[in-house]
Amino acid sequence: MSSSRRATIGDVARRAGVSKATVSLAYSGKRPVSEATRQRIFEAAEDLEWTASESARALAMSRTATIGLVLARSPEVISTDPFFPRFIAGCESVLAEAGMGLLLSVVATEEDETAIYRRYATGRVDGVILLDVQTGDRRPALMRELGLPAVLLAPSPAAAGLDDAGFDNVGDKSEDEVETTAFPVVLAENAPAIRDLVSLLVEAGHRRIAHVSGPLRYVHATERRNAFEAAMLEHGLDPSLVVDGDFTAASGRSRTLELLDREPRPTAIVYANDVMAIAGLSLARSRGLLIPEQLSLTGFDDSDLAAHLSPGLSSVSTRADEVGATTARTLLATLAGVAVPITRVDGPTVIARGSIGPPSDLD
Amino acid sequence: MSSSRRATIGDVARRAGVSKATVSLAYSGKRPVSEATRQRIFEAAEDLEWTASESARALAMSRTATIGLVLARSPEVISTDPFFPRFIAGCESVLAEAGMGLLLSVVATEEDETAIYRRYATGRVDGVILLDVQTGDRRPALMRELGLPAVLLAPSPAAAGLDDAGFDNVGDKSEDEVETTAFPVVLAENAPAIRDLVSLLVEAGHRRIAHVSGPLRYVHATERRNAFEAAMLEHGLDPSLVVDGDFTAASGRSRTLELLDREPRPTAIVYANDVMAIAGLSLARSRGLLIPEQLSLTGFDDSDLAAHLSPGLSSVSTRADEVGATTARTLLATLAGVAVPITRVDGPTVIARGSIGPPSDLD
DNA sequence: CTGAAAGCGCTTACAG
DNA sequence: CTGAAAGCGCTTACAG
Structure with a gap:
């Protein structure tokens, strides 16, 4: 608005007297760039206030640097549950460090939820976090159908699909092939x-x-x-x-x-x-x-x-924040191609306060 | 993962026997397409399970279909405040309808907050919502510097920059020019x-x-x-x-x-x-x-x-949900180029319950 | 009403 | 260590 238009990588390359590829490489570090040119590039970028366009990177690298989280509860319960905001804050702390963003959706019906995931799969997010596992949850199957990387927060081994609980998080087995891994789980036992x-x-x-x-x-x-x-x-x-x-x-x-x-x-x-x-x-x-x-x-x-x-x-x-951080970390690892089948986090712990005492004999 | 690779607009065009442009136009409706070809295109798209890649659209149209919201409070307060989740749910309801997403950030320090907005301006969001106005708030100035469209939720006319409260939401005036509009405000008086x-x-x-x-x-x-x-x-x-x-x-x-x-x-x-x-x-x-x-x-x-x-x-x-919806609507209008300088929403209303009664003479 | 082509701004083989 | 070119998958003037 104030200054004409945003600078592009081409502008930086021209000003630094190098090719666009070199500018890109200087930042990604995917190939060595001589110290001298690196300096010139960084200076040029600073002068022009350039930062790579996320949209362009997203298209070129087919990764959005965004992960998705959908909350499927009534606004009433969401507003009252301290777990979500803390969990989200925990996620954010690790996502921000990794330069990733969090796309949040709030839906009322299961239909809307499915629709959202389909949109997510449309190059909107790189992966998703699945909360509030339900019995017979269809999301794991949906994620596989959409090819959307996901990590599941489960309150018990059964919910993680580790034993048969009617829950669909078992890998596909086909004849002679190796059993494919069910997708990653963070386990916080209740x-x-x-x-x-x-x-x-x-x-x-x-x-x-x-x-x-x-x-x-x-x-x-x-x-x-x-x-x-x-x-x-x-x-x-x-x-x-x-x-x-x-x-x-x-x-x-x-x-x-x-x-x-x-x-x-x-x-x-x-x-x-x-x-x-x-x-x-x-x-x-x-x-x-x-x-x-x-x-x-x-x-x-x-x-x-x-x-x-x-x-x-x-x-x-x-410890919703820690759980959130661990879940985000697990998803990032998954996206990076590291296999993390199951991560246990310290389970919830009791905090005793005045509302507990010996029963009186009065009644 | 299951089926080879995602279909592109090219695949759809080929299968429907038309050009990519026509496929694009059939969906956007920005130019008439004959009913017959439209049919063929939609069928082809359905067969191939095609939906336009958001990343590609973002680059081509320089719009991300995403708006940003940063929450700058301690996790403690956030988790306890019913306003945020309801506000977000309200936003979502109108954003979802418009096919837009909400990028959420939670930050602890003002530094982090500034950094986030700079990243946002990097082609990550089309605009932002500003909550929790503070006295001497620097965000309006920052938004103008970054050229990031924004809408501000204000609890009073003063906070909206409508009179002088040391708050920086007044338009730039330069000599003979018309006074530029300060950016849009949703006003919910407390x-x-x-x-x-x-x-x-x-x-x-x-x-x-x-x-x-x-x-x-x-x-x-x-x-x-x-x-x-x-x-x-x-x-x-x-x-x-x-x-x-x-x-x-x-x-x-x-x-x-x-x-x-x-x-x-x-x-x-x-x-x-x-x-x-x-x-x-x-x-x-x-x-x-x-x-x-x-x-x-x-x-x-x-x-x-x-x-x-x-x-x-x-x-x-x-009525945080309504306020959220109105705020989102205002931002969308702004992005669409409609000037909405100030929108008043019904202020909060009192709900009297048992905790209020006449004082006793006992004490 | 429709097509061929250029362009959005990056990244990444491919050569040197 | 560096450059020229192709490609990511769309949209949008430009012609017809």
């Missing part, structure tokens, strides 16, 4: 933290412990619920006090209402995320229950609020 | 909602009302604080009960602690966002205060939790 949470409550003296799950179409929600049930059984306790939530505050409130009306009342509730737990905690309090004396509660996500409620909400730190 | 909130509290009988602000480098935080003070003065009340928060739960808690220790204690607190209000509410309750009898509280954002706490948290709906 189960251990839930077990720890249950143990903590049991040790504190709780026997009637309930669980408010997330939407069970998500493998991570199922995984948390299964872990809850397994842990209860291990302790010889009744694992059937499970109600289905959907990660929203509304469901946290209504499911808690339901649980508090049971006879006998549970003395502790394990929620599948913080938002539901906070709504539940607030409700219990408004009912006059003392926290944690009459009701202990735990969340999942370790949202900013958890630590600063009074009492603090015991929760599970998912 | 002040009216805060005034409404104060009025509501005053009508309920409150006299000692406090405010916990956001970080004052943000114009929207300053705007909310100023509106609070102005409203208090209008009602003939002492406007000096203002403490500085930073939008985090931690600050919500500590500032509330401070306010509750004052003598006399405020009977109501207006927080600059929901997270601080929720932390404050929780603290007040743990101190044994009855809500709203002994303390009324209000938030800002209308986060998912607000409606489902017990009592519900009175808040301000920012």
Whole structure:
């Protein structure tokens, strides 16, 4: 706008008295360039404020320096889930360093999601990150159909397609050929933290412990619920006090209402995320229950609020930023042709706070 | 991967027995194409599963079909602020329809932010959206330097550069020329909602009302604080009960602690966002205060939790999704060459819930 | 209504 | 160590 038009590699080459190829090579370092000419080139580029056009590079190299991420959740849940922004921030930190960008899409329906991936495959991104694995997830198959490199964030080995869970992340096997690799996975197990949470409550003296799950179409929600049930059984306790939530505050409130009306009342509730737990905690309090004396509660996500409620909400730190960074790194490695079949990251860890205590004998 | 290589426009042209130009024109509609050939072309394209390469179009048309958004906040605050995800979802809904993508960046420092914009200008995006206006914001100047079309979301006319607030969004004037237009602004005023909130509290009988602000480098935080003070003065009340928060739960808690220790204690607190209000509410309750009898509280954002706490948290709906959609639409119009100097959107509106009530005489 | 050709701004074999 | 040329896959004047 201010200065006429943007400089091109041709302008730089002319000013430095070299060919366009040499300018290109001086920057990419894909072939040696004498120190003298390199200097002249860099100076010329600086004078002209030149930087290579990404569009031109994209066409010439058939790589976009962009990776794609689609969030397929209701705006309501997205806005409430601290995982996404932290995960994205983690991705960004490694992508930025690699000079890559992140193309983000938010969709409501599965149809829209498929459409987006098709557009992505149209030379828009070099690869994608797959979050929120669902049972029977079709995205892995779609990615293969589109030839779109992808990395999957999975909450359990089963979700990673490592054993048969009806999930389609197994490589194609054809007769005499070697089995092709299923695409790369970052594994952040959810189960251990839930077990720890249950143990903590049991040790504190709780026997009637309930669980408010997330939407069970998500493998991570199922995984948390299964872990809850397994842990209860291990302790010889009744694992059937499970109600289905959907990660929203509304469901946290209504499911808690339901649980508090049971006879006998549970003395502790394990929620599948913080938002539901906070709504539940607030409700219990408004009912006059003392926290944690009459009701202990735990969340999942370790949202900013958890630590600063009074009492603090015991929760599970998912280290979403680290997970995001690792996932991005894994995708970059994949794009670079390095085979990374599976990367384990430290699982989420429990953070105990005031919302957990021994059950009182009052009730 | 599965099928050899992606089809190109050449393949489609050959199969349809026409020139590449005709294929291009059949899709763009920039010139009439006979119905018969159009049919043949579409069929050929379908057979070959062809869609135009975005990289090639980007180079040929010098437009990337991508807009950029950079979030420059600490991961902590981002993860807690429901505005961003909703705003982004709103943008997406109009961008997707227009076949455009959203390139998202998250940065920590101002340096990184500048670097990102420079990369953006390198043929990565067609324009950008500017959020979180700060006093003395340098981005408008930077955008002009880079020749990057932009639209600014402003919480007040002053922040939009509509009057002198030390903000650099005025057009260049040179001698005899017409004053060039400052770049487009979407205006969503914050002040009216805060005034409404104060009025509501005053009508309920409150006299000692406090405010916990956001970080004052943000114009929207300053705007909310100023509106609070102005409203208090209008009602003939002492406007000096203002403490500085930073939008985090931690600050919500500590500032509330401070306010509750004052003598006399405020009977109501207006927080600059929901997270601080929720932390404050929780603290007040743990101190044994009855809500709203002994303390009324209000938030800002209308986060998912607000409606489902017990009592519900009175808040301000920012309609972030609509604002996002409008902002995106404004940017698209700008890119299309339509001049849209300023677009007003419905300001945020108050939602009264149980956290507001008449002050009791108990204390 | 349609085609042949040039051009967008890079990168990369191919020669030297 | 360097240059001339072809190519990436589109779009868009220019002719007809």
